[in-house]
Amino acid sequence: xxxxxxxxxxxxxxxxxxxxxxEGINKxxxxxxxxxxxxxxxxxxxxxxxxxxxxxxxxxxEAFFFPVGLLLKKLGGLPVERSNASSMVDxxxxxxxxxxxxxxxxxxxxxxKRVDKWKKGFYIIAQRAQVPIALSYINYGNKTGxxxxxxxxxxxxxxxxxxxxxxxxxxxxxxxxxxxxxxQNNVVKN
Numbered sequence: 001x002x003x004x005x006x007x008x009x010x011x012x013x014x015x016x017x018x019x020x021x022x023e024g025i026n027k028x029x030x031x032x033x034x035x036x037x038x039x040x041x042x043x044x045x046x047x048x049x050x051x052x053x054x055x056x057x058x059x060x061x062e063a064f065f066f067p068v069g070l071l072l073k074k075l076g077g078l079p080v081e082r083s084n085a086s087s088m089v090d091x092x093x094x095x096x097x098x099x100x101x102x103x104x105x106x107x108x109x110x111x112x113k114r115v116d117k118w119k120k121g122f123y124i125i126a127q128r129a130q131v132p133i134a135l136s137y138i139n140y141g142n143k144t145g146x147x148x149x150x151x152x153x154x155x156x157x158x159x160x161x162x163x164x165x166x167x168x169x170x171x172x173x174x175x176x177x178x179x180x181x182x183x184q185n186n187v188v189k190n
């Protein structure tokens with residue numbers, strides 16, 4: 001889909017876009033949150049097209065059957081074996097090493113249901129592949145989607161996840177009751 005058409009569709013429904021990947025970044029893990037609805041994929045995909053960021057997303061290889069597989073590939077789908085988490089991390093790290101340009105979107109919540117803690121796979125992938133982490137968002141509160149800060153994993157997960165979750169703490173999800181950050185970062189500090 002073209003950039004202008006995606007932007008037009010978003011504006012038609014009252015959405016705006018903001019931010020992009022900084023110049024020169026051709027490999028990155030893009031965290032996408034909140035993720036509480038199927039609409040998040042649709043709005044997110046349109047947003048990435050509108051801000052001209054060619055993202056790919058991970059999907060179980062079993063979904064790539066004819067003709068659905070053709071559509072998934074066209075939308076940016078990357079087939080992965082989800083039998084165990086470490087195998088999936090290895091697969092994605094290998095993809096980063098083999099590609100000249102690759103931007104992969106990962107939802108750390110891992111599901112549209114409420115979770116108590118985000119999955120760490122996105123961080124481990126970025127660290128092992130030596131690529132930055134870009135923070136993308138879909139904020140239903142002000143109907144804006146885009147990309148915010150880009151960080152380099154420091155190796156101190158607790159410190160980095162605190163920064164990441166601090167960025168997302170004021171985002172409004174499609175279903176706010178399903179959006180949750182890790183408990184240690186949900187505490188109001190006086």
